[in-house]
Amino acid sequence: MSHKWLIKNGTIAVMDDARPVVNGYMLVEGDTITYIGEERPEGAEGAEIFDGAGLLFLPGLVNTHGHAAMSLLRGYGDDLALQVWLQDKMWPMEAKFTGSDVYWGTSLSVLEMLKGGTTTFLDMYDHMDQVAKVVEESGIRAVLMRGAIGFCSEDEQRQKLNEAVGFARDWHGKADGRITTMLSPHSPYTCAPNFFEKFVQAAHDLNLPLHTHMSETKTEVEQNVSDYGMRPVQHLLNMGMFSRPSLVAHAVHLNDEEIEILAAHQVGVSHNPGSNLKLASGVARVPELLKAGVTVSLGTDGAASNNNLDMFEEIRLAALIHKGVSGDPTAVPALQALKMGTEYGAKSVFLQDTGKLAQGMKADFIALNTEQAHFLPRTDYISHAVYSAGAKDVEHVWVNGKQVIKNGAALTIDEEKVRYEAQAAYEGLLSR
Amino acid sequence: MSHKWLIKNGTIAVMDDARPVVNGYMLVEGDTITYIGEERPEGAEGAEIFDGAGLLFLPGLVNTHGHAAMSLLRGYGDDLALQVWLQDKMWPMEAKFTGSDVYWGTSLSVLEMLKGGTTTFLDMYDHMDQVAKVVEESGIRAVLMRGAIGFCSEDEQRQKLNEAVGFARDWHGKADGRITTMLSPHSPYTCAPNFFEKFVQAAHDLNLPLHTHMSETKTEVEQNVSDYGMRPVQHLLNMGMFSRPSLVAHAVHLNDEEIEILAAHQVGVSHNPGSNLKLASGVARVPELLKAGVTVSLGTDGAASNNNLDMFEEIRLAALIHKGVSGDPTAVPALQALKMGTEYGAKSVFLQDTGKLAQGMKADFIALNTEQAHFLPRTDYISHAVYSAGAKDVEHVWVNGKQVIKNGAALTIDEEKVRYEAQAAYEGLLSR
Structure with missing residues (x-):
C-alpha cells in the first residue's frame, strides 16, 4: 500500500481567485493529492500525520x-x-x-x-x-x-x-x-x-x-x-x-x-x-x-x-x-x-498534473515557516509569499509524495559532500 | 575594562578596491575595531575568541x-x-x-x-x-x-x-x-x-x-x-x-x-x-x-x-x-x-565612524554562513554577498561591539512576544 500523509492545521495556498488559501487538511496518497479542505477527510487511516501549524503550504x-x-x-x-x-x-x-x-x-x-x-x-x-x-x-x-x-x-x-x-x-x-x-x-x-x-x-x-x-x-x-x-x-x-x-x-x-x-x-x-x-x-x-x-x-x-x-x-x-x-x-x-x-x-513545461495544490494533482508541495517577523501581520499570505518570502523560509519539501527536505535539511542529498565536490570541480576547471 | 572580541579564521570584507577581502583576524575593543589583518594581533589578551571559519564578515x-x-x-x-x-x-x-x-x-x-x-x-x-x-x-x-x-x-x-x-x-x-x-x-x-x-x-x-x-x-x-x-x-x-x-x-x-x-x-x-x-x-x-x-x-x-x-x-x-x-x-x-x-x-546619515570594517571604526558587523550551496564555488565573496545572499544567511550580528544576534536568534529581543504583540496591534487597528 502506498504511503499516506495527512497534513493538519495547514494554511494551504490553493490559489483560486475567490479563495486563495484554505485553512485545514491536505491528504496525500502515494504520489497524489487526494483531498484539500477544512474538514478532516475520510480515508486518512494509517496516514503519517504532519502538523502544519505555523506553516504556509505552496505548490512546489x-x-x-x-x-x-x-x-x-x-x-x-x-x-x-x-x-x-x-x-x-x-x-x-x-x-x-x-x-x-x-x-x-x-x-x-x-x-x-x-x-x-x-x-x-x-x-x-x-x-x-x-x-x-x-x-x-x-x-x-x-x-x-x-x-x-x-x-x-x-x-x-x-x-x-x-x-x-x-x-x-x-x-x-x-x-x-x-x-x-x-x-x-x-x-x-x-x-x-x-x-x-x-x-x-x-x-x-x-x-x-x-x-x-x-x-x-x-x-x-x-x-x-x-x-x-x-x-x-x-x-x-x-x-x-x-x-x-x-x-x-x-x-x-x-x-x-x-x-x-x-x-x-x-x-x-x-x-x-x-x-x-x-x-x-x-x-x-x-x-x-x-x-x-x-x-x-x-x-x-x-x-x-x-x-x-x-x-x-x-x-x-x-x-x-x-x-x-x-x-x-x-x-x-x-x-x-x-x-x-x-x-x-x-x-x-507540459506537466498537466503539477503546479497547483488540488485534488488529483501530483504531491509536489513546500511548507514555509510563517512564524517570522517578515510574515507578520497575517494580512495576506499570497502577498507575503510574493513580496516578502525567500528561499530560506522553506522548511519542508515534498516531491511526488516523498519528503525530500525536512526542517531545512536535505534527506536525499549528502549536502557536505556536494559542497566539497562542487568546490573541487571548480578548482579542477581552473587548473586544467 | 571593556569587553574584547577576537575573530579568527574570518573572511573579512574590508572592501578596498585593491583588496576587497582579508582572511584572518579582527580585534574589537569595547565599541571599536582596533585591528584587521592576516596575523594574530598584539593586545588580544583576555579577548573572547570567536571562530569565524565558514563565515563572511561584512559591515552591518x-x-x-x-x-x-x-x-x-x-x-x-x-x-x-x-x-x-x-x-x-x-x-x-x-x-x-x-x-x-x-x-x-x-x-x-x-x-x-x-x-x-x-x-x-x-x-x-x-x-x-x-x-x-x-x-x-x-x-x-x-x-x-x-x-x-x-x-x-x-x-x-x-x-x-x-x-x-x-x-x-x-x-x-x-x-x-x-x-x-x-x-x-x-x-x-x-x-x-x-x-x-x-x-x-x-x-x-x-x-x-x-x-x-x-x-x-x-x-x-x-x-x-x-x-x-x-x-x-x-x-x-x-x-x-x-x-x-x-x-x-x-x-x-x-x-x-x-x-x-x-x-x-x-x-x-x-x-x-x-x-x-x-x-x-x-x-x-x-x-x-x-x-x-x-x-x-x-x-x-x-x-x-x-x-x-x-x-x-x-x-x-x-x-x-x-x-x-x-x-x-x-x-x-x-x-x-x-x-x-x-x-x-x-x-x-552623517555617521563618520560606521559602515566600514577598518581600524578605528565602530564595531558594527555581521557574519554570513557561507557553507551553503549558493555561496559556492568560492570565486568572489563580494559577488556572492551582492548577487546571491539574503537576510537569512546572516548568522551573527554585532552593534557597537555587542553581539545582538547569535546563531540566527535575537539576544536582546523577545522574538515570540514581539510577533504576538505586533499581530495583536494589527488586529486592534482593524477593530477600532
Whole structure:
C-alpha cells in the first residue's frame, strides 16, 4: 500500500481567485493529492500525520529555464559586457566541463533548488545522462533536454542530434515519471535553419515539445533580421517550431505582431528577469504577453548570470519590475506572479498534473515557516509569499509524495559532500 | 575594562578596491575595531575568541530611509494605484496608530532588520519616543526624526515643529551614542515653504542635518512646477535646505541640472529601488548620480510598500535594475552596490565612524554562513554577498561591539512576544 500523509492545521495556498488559501487538511496518497479542505477527510487511516501549524503550504516552484551545471561558474565573471563574459569567461571554462563536472555542478544546483522550494526544473545542457542521474537520486522533478549549438561540422551536428534524440527517448518518463524530456536546438542564432529543422522533425517523430532561446538581446534580433530578413518569431514559425508544443526562453525583445503570433500558436514564454537584468538584456513585455493570453512562466537561467537559483526572487522581480517600468502599480499582481512561478510553470513545461495544490494533482508541495517577523501581520499570505518570502523560509519539501527536505535539511542529498565536490570541480576547471 | 572580541579564521570584507577581502583576524575593543589583518594581533589578551571559519564578515548594513512602524501594515494593501493605496488603505489606518502601535510595529521591524544584518536604520515617523525606546532596548543603531506633514492648522504645525525639535535635542547621542537625530519636514508637497523653512532654521539652530522625501513620483514633480514654478531640487535649494547637510529620499525623477545641484551641494540620495518599483514610481537615475559624485545609499522605505526589510534585496536590486534599464552590464558593479548598502549609507546619515570594517571604526558587523550551496564555488565573496545572499544567511550580528544576534536568534529581543504583540496591534487597528 502506498504511503499516506495527512497534513493538519495547514494554511494551504490553493490559489483560486475567490479563495486563495484554505485553512485545514491536505491528504496525500502515494504520489497524489487526494483531498484539500477544512474538514478532516475520510480515508486518512494509517496516514503519517504532519502538523502544519505555523506553516504556509505552496505548490512546489517550477523553474522553466536553466543550465544547472553552470553553478560551478557562479561569481566567476560578473559586471562584464555580454560578449566579454561569454567569450572570455563562460565558453572557455564550459569547454572543459566533463561529465563529472556536470554531475557535481547539477548536484549543487539541485541542492540549492530543493532547499529553496523548487520542485521542478527545466535543464538544457550537455552530458545530460549525468543530469538525469542527479534527478533520479535526489528525488526532484525535471524536464531535461540536450541543448545543441550548431557551430560545428555536419558530422558533429549529426552526433549532437543523435545524442539529443537518444537522451529524450531513453529518459522520458523515467525516475517514477519524474523525468520528462523535450528537444532543444540552442537558438536561432546558433543553429542554421537546416539544423534547427531537424530538431523540429525529431520532435514530430518522438511526439515531444521543443524549447529554445529566443530574442534575449536586441543585437540577436537585429542579426536575425540581417541574416534571414525577418525577426526571430516569424523565423521560428517558418521553420515549423510552433507546429509542436513550444516554450521559448527570454523573449525580451518582441513587437506587437510577434506577441500575437506567440499567443495564436500557444507558445509559452519563460521569463528570466534576474538574468535579463544582470546581463543588461532589457525588460521583457510581460504585462502585454499576459494580456494577449500567452502562458508566461519563470526561470532563473544559469547561476552564472543570476547568481542564485531562488525562484522566490524571480517571482518577486516579475511582480516588481513590470510595475516600475510600466508605471502601473496594478501590473502583475501578487497572485499572478505566484502562478507564474507554479501553475503557469508546470503548464509551460507540459506537466498537466503539477503546479497547483488540488485534488488529483501530483504531491509536489513546500511548507514555509510563517512564524517570522517578515510574515507578520497575517494580512495576506499570497502577498507575503510574493513580496516578502525567500528561499530560506522553506522548511519542508515534498516531491511526488516523498519528503525530500525536512526542517531545512536535505534527506536525499549528502549536502557536505556536494559542497566539497562542487568546490573541487571548480578548482579542477581552473587548473586544467 | 571593556569587553574584547577576537575573530579568527574570518573572511573579512574590508572592501578596498585593491583588496576587497582579508582572511584572518579582527580585534574589537569595547565599541571599536582596533585591528584587521592576516596575523594574530598584539593586545588580544583576555579577548573572547570567536571562530569565524565558514563565515563572511561584512559591515552591518545601513538602511537610510524608512518608517519602521509601518510593518504593521505589511500586506494590508498591495497592487493598488498609489492614491488608492494611500487614501483608502494607509492613511486611515495610520491615523489610528497609538504610541503602543508604533512601539510594536517598530519592534517587529527592528527584529527583522537585525536578523537580516541591518545594524543602522533611519526612521522618520510619529511617536518617536517609542521608536527611540525600541532602539535603546534592542541595541541597534538608528538615526531618528519626527516626520512632519503640514496639512493642518498653524497651531498644530507649531506643535509638530516643537515635537520634532524637542525629540531631536533630547535624544541626540543617547543610548551609548547609538541614537543620532535629524530634522525632517515630510516633503515639499506636504509642507508649504513657510513651514518647511522653519525646519531649516531649526536645523541651523541645533546644528543638525535635514531629511525629506523628494521627487518620488512624476506627478509630484509636475505639481511642484505648477505650484512654485520650479522643480523640487531648485525649490529645496531656494528654501535653504541644502545650506544644511542633507539627505533626500527617492529622487526618482531628476533632470541633468538637478543632478548637478545635488552634487554641488553634497546632498545624499537614499535610493529605494524595491519601494519605487512596487509603487510604480519609476527607476531612479542611479548610474548618473554616482557618476556626478553624489553619495547614493539604499533604503527599504516602509514594509507596507516593499514588503520586507531585507537590505540584501535592495543591494541586489540596485546592482540589477540599472543594468537592465540602461542596457549597460557594467552599471553599478557588485562592490559599488555593497558600498551603497554600507559605507555610503553611513556617510549619508552623517555617521563618520560606521559602515566600514577598518581600524578605528565602530564595531558594527555581521557574519554570513557561507557553507551553503549558493555561496559556492568560492570565486568572489563580494559577488556572492551582492548577487546571491539574503537576510537569512546572516548568522551573527554585532552593534557597537555587542553581539545582538547569535546563531540566527535575537539576544536582546523577545522574538515570540514581539510577533504576538505586533499581530495583536494589527488586529486592534482593524477593530477600532
